[in-house]
Amino acid sequence: MFEYAITRKPCKAMINGLTDHPELGVPDYEKALEQHAAYVKTLEALGAKVTVLEPEEDYPDSCFVEDVAVLLPQCAVLTRPATESRAGEVALMAPLLQQFYPEEKIFQISAPATLEGGDVMKVGDTLYVGLSQRSNAEGAAQLAKYIAPFGYKVVGVPFEGVLHLKTGAVYLEEGQMLMKEDFKSKIAFAEYEKHIAPQQEDYAANCVWFNGAVIVPEGYPQVLQTVQKAGYQTVQCDTGEFKKIDGGLSCLSLRFTPAFA
Ligand code: CIR
Numbered sequence: 001m002f003e004y005a006i007t008r009k010p011c012k013a014m015i016n017g018l019t020d021h022p023e024l025g026v027p028d029y030e031k032a033l034e035q036h037a038a039y040v041k042t043l044e045a046l047g048a049k050v051t052v053l054e055p056e057e058d059y060p061d062s063c064f065v066e067d068v069a070v071l072l073p074q075c076a077v078l079t080r081p082a083t084e085s086r087a088g089e090v091a092l093m094a095p096l097l098q099q100f101y102p103e104e105k106i107f108q109i110s111a112p113a114t115l116e117g118g119d120v121m122k123v124g125d126t127l128y129v130g131l132s133q134r135s136n137a138e139g140a141a142q143l144a145k146y147i148a149p150f151g152y153k154v155v156g157v158p159f160e161g162v163l164h165l166k167t168g169a170v171y172l173e174e175g176q177m178l179m180k181e182d183f184k185s186k187i188a189f190a191e192y193e194k195h196i197a198p199q200q201e202d203y204a205a206n207c208v209w210f211n212g213a214v215i216v217p218e219g220y221p222q223v224l225q226t227v228q229k230a231g232y233q234t235v236q237c238d239t240g241e242f243k244k245i246d247g248g249l250s251c252l253s254l255r256f257t258p259a260f261a
Helices: 014-015 029-045 088-097 136-150 197-206 221-229
Strands: 003-007 050-054 067-071 074-077 104-107 120-125 126-131 155-158 169-171 176-180 193-197 207-212 213-217 232-236 255-258
Touching: 014 029, 014 050, 029 050, 029 120, 029 193, 050 088, 050 213, 067 088, 067 255, 074 088, 088 104, 104 255, 120 169, 136 213, 169 207, 176 221, 193 197, 193 221, 197 213, 197 221, 213 221, 221 232
Parallel strands: 003 050, 074 104, 126 155, 176 193, 213 232
Antiparallel strands: 003 255, 067 074, 120 126, 169 176, 207 213
């Protein structure tokens, strides 16, 4: 169960957010604010105490807070985003984490490593780390070093075709994963029950398990049905404006329960 979530409102500069899909158009800022507010309400309705940080105009992608930290009950690891335009987002998050974790339990990924939280999928005491254009082997190795004393191990998962590992696959707890069709042959995921997001709905492979329910992006009826059939209560959130800059449901929040509260 998660007790807390951290989010950051999108800034006006989000219209200049990084994207591999310019054909989807430029985000509508007002709509994005509405979608973000509804997302926060959804997390609250599922029992989260949500911190909503103010927009940061110097960082167009700063609403995607998932990428700047990996939060476990026992420790927090600040990441090192691979793109220059996002590097400064980490320092914006650091002071807030000190409210939840003692200073000696907050670690920092450093050069030449790169790591983004969207590439980190926690399954019990295993953290699968996508080896991607954003997260490298050195990033996975540094993460492994910091979290090993707390009983966690890291398994690297090379992939291609999407931005982050969790763009293509997410853990729904209870031994079940939701993933894009082409992720299902990954050896690392062999032991899990797999639910597939069909190609025309592959954006919705990025759902969020939160305290027993699964948040599904609005507008993906097949994935919605698949998740319901898998036995989950579902709730939908429209993330259409964030999709235009490659953002999914999970990247809009950090979800965690520190052991120190
Ligand atoms: C980026 O390219 O970094 C942002 N436009 C999107 C980040 C999405 N984050 C995520 O999937 N965890």
